[in-house]
Amino acid sequence: MKLKSKRIVITGGTSGVGYHLVKQLQLDNQVIVLARDQDKLEQLWKEFPEIVTLKVDLSQANQVNNVVKQLASQFSSIDVLINNAAIQNTATFLSNDFECQSIDDEINVNFRSICHLTYHLLPMLNNSLEGTILNINSALGLVPKTSSAVYCATKGALNIFSQSLQYQLENTPVSVLQAFLPLVDTAMTNERKGNKLDAATTSSKIIYGLKHKQQINDIGKVRLLRILLYIFPWLARKILRNY
């Protein structure tokens, strides 16, 4: 896919991996960023005045419906939908600081909103010659860790959803791709230690996968994890357990 003059909708483009995707993609494409924080959206628009920003809290179903209507009223087609926004609650169910509401928020942002956006934007993706849905996934969608159980489950669900959707769409012009990320240095992981891939490099690798329409784009250490899962699944689970 030639990433030139494409219309690209991306969720969560105001920070981390999403920010770097916007920074790189807006050079040659029309980028529409969906995120929650109005100040961050304005800041982003000042930095990249060619982009379109739309404010939406993806945890709220009515706001997702509204933003879909806004998109449909402004654009007849979309070439690429990048489902990037996600949240992660690291507390365990036994922690005193575990908030029950976080279960709904994580499921709604990380999974339900993606299903709704995909369903409602499919006609616009179908109007493109090479409509593409790119779901940003995680190593934790393949093997869970102990903390962040709901986050891991939403990423596992996203993996299965993406594969099934690809089957559903195989006789249409729309493709479904996934990028599986290792630990990346962003706001989501700022309390984590260890070897983190930087967000700019990660975004370049995601864009490479998009250009080459890679259905599965394993980034960094996820490549090794996938091999380990095949040969020694018990070892993969042992390593990821306390990740």
Ligand SMILES: NC(=O)c1ccc[n+]([C@@H]2O[C@H](COP(=O)([O-])OP(=O)(O)OC[C@H]3O[C@@H](n4cnc5c(N)ncnc54)[C@H](OP(=O)(O)O)[C@@H]3O)[C@@H](O)[C@H]2O)c1
């Ligand atoms: N960082 C990692 O180590 C890592 C590893 C594997 C996979 N990933 C995946 O990579 C993707 C990007 O993660 P990141 O690390 O770049 O995260 P991040 O820096 O925390 O950025 C998250 C983005 O999502 C948006 N967002 C969060 N909640 C939202 C909501 N309710 N409604 C609308 N937008 C919302 C945020 O916008 P606002 O600030 O406006 O809310 C922000 O732009 C995610 O899918 C994540 O699961 C990350």
